[in-house]
Amino acid sequence: xxxxxxxxxxxxxxxxxxxxxxxxxxxxxxxxxxxxxxxxxxxxxxxxxxxxxxxxxxxxxxxxxxxxxxxxxxxxxxxxxxxxxxxxxxxxxxxxxxxxxxxxxxxxxxxxxxxxxxxxxxxxxxxxxxxxxxxxxxxxxxxxxxxxxxxxxxxxxxxxxxxxxxxxxxxxxxxxxxxxxxxxxxxxxxxxxxxxxxxxxxxxxxxxxxxxxxxxxxxxxxxxxxxxxxxxxxxxxxxxxxxxxxxxxxxxxxxxxxxxxxxxxxxxxxxxxxxxxxxxxxxxxxxxxxxxxxxxxxxxxxxxxxxxxxxxxxxxxxxxxxxxxxxxxxxxx
Amino acid sequence: xxxxxxxxxxxxxxxxxxxxxxxxxxxxxxxxxxxxxxxxxxxxxxxxxxxxxxxxxxxxxxxxxxxxxxxxxxxxxxxxxxxxxxxxxxxxxxxxxxxxxxxxxxxxxxxxxxxxxxxxxxxxxxxxxxxxxxxxxxxxxxxxxxxxxxxxxxxxxxxxxxxxxxxxxxxxxxxxxxxxxxxxxxxxxxxxxxxxxxxxxxxxxxxxxxxxxxxxxxxxxxxxxxxxxxxxxxxxxxxxxxxxxxxxxxxxxxxxxxxxxxxxxxxxxxxxxxxxxxxxxxxxxxxxxxxxxxxxxxxxxxxxxxxxxxxxxxxxxxxxxx
Numbered sequence: 001x002x003x004x005x006x007x008x009x010x011x012x013x014x015x016x017x018x019x020x021x022x023x024x025x026x027x028x029x030x031x032x033x034x035x036x037x038x039x040x041x042x043x044x045x046x047x048x049x050x051x052x053x054x055x056x057x058x059x060x061x062x063x064x065x066x067x068x069x070x071x072x073x074x075x076x077x078x079x080x081x082x083x084x085x086x087x088x089x090x091x092x093x094x095x096x097x098x099x100x101x102x103x104x105x106x107x108x109x110x111x112x113x114x115x116x117x118x119x120x121x122x123x124x125x126x127x128x129x130x131x132x133x134x135x136x137x138x139x140x141x142x143x144x145x146x147x148x149x150x151x152x153x154x155x156x157x158x159x160x161x162x163x164x165x166x167x168x169x170x171x172x173x174x175x176x177x178x179x180x181x182x183x184x185x186x187x188x189x190x191x192x193x194x195x196x197x198x199x200x201x202x203x204x205x206x207x208x209x210x211x212x213x214x215x216x217x218x219x220x221x222x223x224x225x226x227x228x229x230x231x232x233x234x235x236x237x238x239x240x241x242x243x244x245x246x247x248x249x250x251x252x253x254x255x256x257x258x259x260x261x262x263x264x265x266x267x268x269x270x271x272x273x274x275x276x277x278x279x280x281x282x283x284x285x286x287x288x289x290x291x292x293x294x295x296x297x298x299x300x301x302x303x304x305x306x307x308x309x310x311x312x313x314x315x316x317x318x319x320x321x322x323x324x325x326x327x328x329x330x331x332x333x
Numbered sequence: 334x335x336x337x338x339x340x341x342x343x344x345x346x347x348x349x350x351x352x353x354x355x356x357x358x359x360x361x362x363x364x365x366x367x368x369x370x371x372x373x374x375x376x377x378x379x380x381x382x383x384x385x386x387x388x389x390x391x392x393x394x395x396x397x398x399x400x401x402x403x404x405x406x407x408x409x410x411x412x413x414x415x416x417x418x419x420x421x422x423x424x425x426x427x428x429x430x431x432x433x434x435x436x437x438x439x440x441x442x443x444x445x446x447x448x449x450x451x452x453x454x455x456x457x458x459x460x461x462x463x464x465x466x467x468x469x470x471x472x473x474x475x476x477x478x479x480x481x482x483x484x485x486x487x488x489x490x491x492x493x494x495x496x497x498x499x500x501x502x503x504x505x506x507x508x509x510x511x512x513x514x515x516x517x518x519x520x521x522x523x524x525x526x527x528x529x530x531x532x533x534x535x536x537x538x539x540x541x542x543x544x545x546x547x548x549x550x551x552x553x554x555x556x557x558x559x560x561x562x563x564x565x566x567x568x569x570x571x572x573x574x575x576x577x578x579x580x581x582x583x584x585x586x587x588x589x590x591x592x593x594x595x596x597x598x599x600x601x602x603x604x605x606x607x608x609x610x611x612x613x614x615x616x617x618x619x620x621x622x623x624x625x626x627x628x629x630x631x632x633x634x635x636x637x638x639x640x641x642x643x644x645x646x647x648x649x650x651x652x653x654x655x
Contacts, residue, residue, distance in 0.1 A: 080534045091525055095532060171559050175574040216568050218575065219381050220559035221493035225533055232494070241385035255567040259386035262379055266394065270376040272345040281566055288569075292604055295645050301350040313348040316373040320444040321394065328393040328440045331386055 011037040014093055018051060018059070018102040021110045029110065031101075032056075038089050045073055045084035048102070048114070061114035068228065071163035075114050076103045081165035081226035105168035120173075121164050124180045128188035128206055133199035150195050157190035157236055159229040166223035166233050178212040182223035182233035185214055189236035192243065204249040207240050214240050215255035245331040252333060257281040260333040267325050270315020275302055337464055338368040340402035340409045340452070344416040345377050346596040353640025354596050357625040358412050358457065360638035364473060364629075365465060369410070374401045378419040380597075381563060392433065393440050395423035400441065402452040408505065410457045412625065414490035414595035417456045421501040424454055453505035456491050458594045458624055459530075462538055463504045467545040475633030476655040478548030481590055483627070484583035484619075485539035485550055486602065487557050488595030492533040503530040533557060539592065539624070546631035553586040555579035562601040570612065576601050577609030580617045590651060594624040603645045620648035630655055 014036060021029035034055050038047065045063060052059040062072040066085045073084035078096040092100055102114065109116040136144075166182040167173055173181050180188075188207050192200040207213040214237045223233040241259070244250040258281040265273040279286050296302045303311045315321055347355040362369045375398040377383070379391040399420065402409035411417040427434040428450045438447055461470065492498060531538055536557050540550040558579055561572030580602060583591050593599050603621040610617035621644065622630075629639045630651065641648045 078534065094525060095528055096535065171561075171575055172564075172571055175571050176568065210567055216564055216571065218559050218561050218571065219563045220489040222489075222559070224494040234494075238384055238388065242388050245386060253567075256386075258566050259382045262377065262383040263386065263390065266377050266379075266383070271348060272377040272380065274345065274349050278566070291607070295604060296350060299643050299645050301352075301643055301645070313345075315376050317444075320374075320397070320446075321376050323444055324393050324397060324440055325390065327443055328390045329387060330389050333386070 011039050012090065012093060012098065014038045014089070015099045016047060016051065016102060017099060018113070019104060019107065019110070020059075020113055022113075023111050029107065038093070040088075040090045042089045043085055044075070044077060044082055044087045044089055044092070044102075047089055047100075048073075048075075048084055060112040069161055071161035074105055074163040074165045074168075074228075076105055076168075077101065079103075081105065081169045081228070083163055083165065083228035086228055105164055109168075116168075118164055120177075121162075121167050121181070121183065124167075124184045125162060125187060127180060128184045128191075128203050129199050130184075130187035130191060132191060132194055132197045134196050135198065136196070144196055146195060153193045154190060155235060155239070156229075156231055157186050157193075160186050160190070160231050161229060163228065165226040165228055166231075169222040169226035171220060171222065172216055172218055176211070176216060179216050180207065180212050182217075182237065185217075185240060186231050186233040186236045189239050189243075192240075201247065201249065204240065204244050204247055208244045208249050208251070210253060210255060214244075215253075242331065245333060250333060254281050254283075254285065256333055257283075263325060263329065267322055269309075269312055270318050270321050271313050273309070273312060275304075334465075334469070336366060336368060337460070338370070338407060339457075339460060340372050340405050340407040341369040341457075342372050342375050342378075342398060342402070342409050342411050342416060342420065342454075344411065344413040344596070345380075346600065347412055350600065351596045351623065351643065353626060353643040354412060354599075354623045356638050356640050357623060357629040357634065360634040361461075361625050361628045361632060364632045364634060365461075365470070367465065370405060370407060372398065372401050372409070374398075378413075378416045380415050381419060384419065389436075391419070392423050392426060393437050395420050396427060396437050396448040397441060397444075397446060399424060399452055399454065400446040400448055402454075403449050406451075408453040408455065408460075410455055410460050412457050412594075412623075413597065414456065414488040415597055417454070417502075418490035418497075420454045421497055424450065424501070425497055453501065455502050455505065456594060458491070458538060458542070459502045459504075461628075462542060467541055470542070470628070471545045471547075474546055474631045476631055478543070478546045478627070478631050478655055480654050481548045481651070482551050482587050483543045483548040484553060484586070484588035484591040485536075485543060485556050486560070486579060486583070486591050486593040486598055486621075487536045487539060488593050488598040489559050491594055492531055492536050492557060495527045495531070495533050499527045499530045539594065542624070542628070543592070546628065548627075548631075551583060551586050551588045553582045553588070555582040560598045560601045562597045565601060565605075569608070572601065573605060573609040573612045576605055577613040577615070577617065580606060580609065580619055581613060581615050584617065584619055588619060589654075590627075590648070591619055591621045592624055592627045593621065596623060599623050606646055618646060620644060620646050620651060622648065622651075 068086040561575035606617040
């Protein structure tokens with residue numbers, strides 16, 4: 001009994017460093033430190049509340065449902081995206097030590113403390129038509145039924161709560177303002193795979209466009225790591241890539257030829273022909289790689305005059321690979 | 334310690350544009366008396382791009398690669414983060430999705446192969462740390478790297494997504510997989526368990542390896558960030574921004590050299606310093622080593638094996654600095 005009581009009252013002294021900024025009055029952001037005894041069952045949201053209620057009433061953050069479903073309370077703790085109301089504080093102390101740094105999801109979008117301007121997120125999310133578009137009878141005689149297999153295909157994409165964790169963990173969002181981002185792509189997948197929907201082709205075209213679409217994904221898996229609902233956005237990005245080929249939406253460009261070129265190369269050598277894939281994908285655009293090509297030649301890394309590909313390695317039992325490509329290939333460009 | 338033996342899946346890069354990766358890996362294994370059997374039958378892993386074009390074909394080809402390690406009865410090791418991720422993503426899928434496994438095996442049967450799920454797949458980095466042991470590596474150091482500030486660059490595909498990597502990269506028990514695979518078990522673990530082996534937000538393996546070789550690990554924010562390699566053709570500005578930022582971050586924190594377990598990161602960071610520097614308005618000149626090159630340097634392997642002459646950003650002077 002006593003050990004149980006001890007466990008109940010067990011606390012740890014934790015230093016909280018919170019990002020503070022008021023866009024209306026502050027020139028630069030600063031960090032303010034708060035020390036508190038943290039209990040083993042406290043959530044990050046509890047600590048945000050305690051900063052506000054016990055230390056500084058002006059401290060600002062978004063919160064609403066407290067049940068991990070409204071998506072309002074996403075912040076970053078020591079660089080890790082969390083949903084404040086779902087994340088146990090002591091777990092993060094175990095991960096990062098007893099100094100926790102609270103920051104908004106995107107510092108450059110900060111309005112006040114943890115609150116950011118999420119306008120870019122909503123704009124991009126809306127751009128993929130995140131709803132079922134269908135010409136349906138407003139007074140149907142029966143429900144629109146879905147088979148379990150069709151529901152399986154959603155792959156948890158409908159668990160997304162638009163919290164922005166993945167969007168602001170994505171490095172491409174930071175350097176390419178056109179890029180739609182992982183949450184928009186997960187939504188694009190979720191509604192395109194929906195058997196009731198009729199806007200799939202439009203979404204596939206939107207997400208196929210270079211600059212804004214899935215081909216600009218760097219495949220860093222930050223989105224998969226950040227998502228508090230295990231939506232795994234990059235899995236949906238891969239699905240969209242494949243669907244662009246399946247539905248013949250993919251146009252021949254440097255990115256699609258690069259993806260398709262792997263089959264061409266593996267079929268010839270088993271390995272990827274690194275020189276050929278650049279030539280094949282770029283076409284005449286290959287000239288922009290000349291300075292790097294010269295550096296590689298100088299270092300002895302590539303062999304430009306090996307026209308017969310004598311230096312190119314070949315997998316043993318290449319015929320097996322060729323046979324498997326022949327019988328397993330599902331897509332064409 | 335009984336002699337360690339692995340099937341080495343080299344990937345494409347080590348056999349083409351980064352021959353120094355293969356030679357230094359083999360040299361390190363020789364010095365440490367680890368036996369590596371080259372999987373010469375293996376094909377390209379698809380590097381995440383084949384997966385974008387034809388997911389099923391990539392599963393079949395990666396399963397075939399694993400089959401050859403299984404035939405040898407050996408655990409597989411990889412020396413490229415992207416090979417590691419694509420191979421374990423295939424393994425994860427086939428071990429937990431009996432229907433897909435049956436479909437893949439139906440194709441493999443046409444060439445007389447069967448995926449069984451009996452070989453583990455790990456990056457060589459973790460085989461060295463967890464099987465061979467950092468203390469044992471430390472004992473073999475002939476040329477301590479104590480004069481070098483070394484910036485560890487982890488590379489995405491060995492640390493994210495952690496819910497897959499922790500299961501495969503951690504020390505493996507002897508695998509017994511029943512007919513048809515096991516239960517689907519995605520993401521059901523507690524948060525902490527997937528961070529116990531390597532925490533993607535605060536990774537430590539490379540830092541600890543650098544310390545074992547008596548080098549000084551550089552602390553910098555970009556060490557677990559993305560280098561942008563995978564969009565280098567269609568979005569070079571993105572790639573340059575990401576790789577340039579990481580390189581500049583390492584330089585600003587006094588790095589003499591950067592080291593990475595991924596040859597794709599290595600290629601991007603080593604080769605594109607001029608264009609990244611131009612875009613960022615900074616001079617960037619930082620040698621970037623493959624992880625096995627760094628180890629080979631400390632273990633006193635021959636210059637030919639370390640292969641520094643193949644590094645684009647001049648690295649040969651490192652030989653005189655240790």
